[in-house]
Amino acid sequence: GENVEQHPSTLSVQEGDSAVIKCTYSDSASNYFPWYKQELGKRPQLIIDIRSNVGEKKDQRIAVTLNKTAKHFSLHITETQPEDSAVYFCAASNYGQNFVFGPGTRLSVLP
Amino acid sequence: DTEVTQTPKHLVMGMTNKKSLKCEQHMGHRAMYWYKQKAKKPPELMFVYSYEKLSINESVPSRFSPECPNSSLLNLHLHALQPEDSALYLCASSQQEASTDTQYFGPGTRLTVL
Numbered sequence: 554g555e556n557v558e559q560h561p562s563t564l565s566v567q568e569g570d571s572a573v574i575k576c577t578y579s580d581s582a583s584n585y586f587p588w589y590k591q592e593l594g595k596r597p598q599l600i601i602d603i604r605s606n607v608g609e610k611k612d613q614r615i616a617v618t619l620n621k622t623a624k625h626f627s628l629h630i631t632e633t634q635p636e637d638s639a640v641y642f643c644a645a646s647n648y649g650q651n652f653v654f655g656p657g658t659r660l661s662v663l664p
Numbered sequence: 665d666t667e668v669t670q671t672p673k674h675l676v677m678g679m680t681n682k683k684s685l686k687c688e689q690h691m692g693h694r695a696m697y698w699y700k701q702k703a704k705k706p707p708e709l710m711f712v713y714s715y716e717k718l719s720i721n722e723s724v725p726s727r728f729s730p731e732c733p734n735s736s737l738l739n740l741h742l743h744a745l746q747p748e749d750s751a752l753y754l755c756a757s758s759q760q761e762a763s764t765d766t767q768y769f770g771p772g773t774r775l776t777v778l
Contacts, residue, residue, distance in 0.1 A: 587766060596754065596769040597707065642706050651697070651720065652767065654706035 555580040557645050559655030566633050567663050574658045576643035577625040583645040586619060586626045587652070592639045600641075601628070633662045668770035670755050676776045679745060685773045687738040687755030693768075695761035696738040698730060699754040701772070707754055713738060714761035745777045 556579040566572050576586075584605035589597035603610045603617045603626065610617050614633075619626040630637055640659050644652040668689045677683050687696065695714045699707035712720035713732040727749075729741040738755055752772045758765035 589769075596771045599766055599768070602766060640704075651709055651712060651761075657704070657706055 555583060555645055555647070555653040557643060557653050557655040559643055559658055561658060562656065563659045563661070565661045565663060568633060568635060570633055572628075572630045572633050572637070572660055572662075574628045574641055574643070574660070575625060576627070576645075576655050577623075578645040578653075579624070580645070580647055581621075581624060582647040585646045586617070587644050588617060588628050589642045589644065589654075590639045591642065591657075597642060630660075633660075635662050635664055638662045668755055668757050668768050670753075670770035670773050672773055673771065674774050674776075676778065677742065677745065678778050679747075681745075682741070682743045684742065685740040685753055685755075685775075687740075687770055688736055689757040689768075689770075690736055691757065691768070692735075693757035693759050694735060695758045695765070696732065697756040697758075697767060698738070698740050699756065699769075701752040701754055703751075707769075711740075712761060719761060742775075745775075747777050750775055750777045 559576045587602035588600050590600045591597045601615050601617050603619050614631045616629040638661050640657045642657050643655040646652045671686045697712050698710040701707045709722050710724045711730040716732045727744045731739040752774050754772045755770040756767040758767045
């Protein structure tokens with residue numbers, strides 16, 4: 554089955570700097586890669602997703618890139634703000650299977 | 665309505681109690697999910713319902729019993745739980761049970777088993 558790794562497990566950045574979180578997956582059949590943000594005590598919320606027929610997607614300060622050959626995808630957050638502090642989970646899924654989440658990255662944006 | 669709702673928000677129960685968690689969505693989604701999330705861990709899939717039928721049971725102990733009374737509602741019946749079952753229980757829904765359908769999560773029920 555699918556296995557998703559995520560790095561780093563914790564990340565601290567200064568406000569205004571960029572943050573990058575990387576995930577790798579094992580199943581080459583995976584075709585959907587969402588990113589969820591979870592603040593303490595709250596639900597996971599989808600922030601961006603990418604499908605396998607696209608290499609990059611951007612939404613304001615957030616972007617995701619996908620390299621299917623290398624089987625990795627990354628989340629990029631620019632101009633970070635304190636409210637970006639949260640745990641971020643990547644996930645991968647393929648036809649006939651459900652999401653497999655990465656272990657999560659705790660992002661702290663320092664003022 | 666673009667939300668998944670869950671009740672109760674918090675639940676404390678003893679090991680001999682029977683309780684139920686409830687989840688509701690009015691987005692017309694046909695797939696609904698139960699996840700268990702322990703502290704500092706990702707959500708772990710427990711059950712998937714597709715068109716009100718159980719399609720996936722991820723080897724969950726029988727003390728957890730899901731039920732889907734209609735396309736908008738999903739219940740999780742709890743009986744004879746163990747302290748290690750204490751966790752955040754998340755419900756999610758998606759348009760279909762397809763790999764590329766976005767899952768939307770409810771706020772969760774924080775369960776404590778004494």
